[in-house]
Amino acid sequence: MSTPSMIIIYVDNPQKSADFYRQLLGAEPVEHSPTFALFVLNNGFKLAMWSRHTVEPAARATGGGAEICFLCEQPEQVDALYQQWLGKGLTIAQHPVAMDFGYTFVAEDLDGHRLRVYKLNEESSV
The missing domain is CATH 3.30.720.120 (Signal recognition particle alu RNA binding heterodimer, srp9/1)
Structure with missing residues (x-):
């Protein structure tokens, strides 16, 4: 495979x-x-x-359809990246929050693709 x-x-x-x-x-x-x-x-x-104007074969998606994930080892790293990306003017779609899988926030790139930063809970295997 x-x-x-x-x-x-x-x-x-x-x-x-x-x-x-x-x-x-x-x-x-x-x-x-x-x-x-x-x-x-x-x-x-x-x-x-x-x-998206030149991809072959032509794509049906026009942007913003992906989520790129950035794994952190500590929750403090999530907070540090959040502050750093805020300082760079990134659009924040979700502020830092504890979710069932871990601690996370989501920003967006220029085309609306989601950039998820997260620290998994200890019991999570994702």
Whole structure:
């Protein structure tokens, strides 16, 4: 069986999205063109942005249909990222809150894709 290794999100403007994620991730894209950008993170995860205007075959989704999750080891890390992202002007869809799976908040990128930061409860296995 193959293992998923990358997510592609459809964006309105890959150059603007790459700038947004460059600041958010503290990383440089390894590939960048007017229609596509790709980040390869330290853990091997690949995050790509493809222009929703040029993706082939044409996509039915127009943006905002994905949730990218950022796992933290401590609740304090969730709070720290929340404050950091607030300072960068990110739209916050959900302020830090304890939920059944753990402690979390949700921000949004330029296209409305959700960015969930969370610390799992000790008993959760997700």
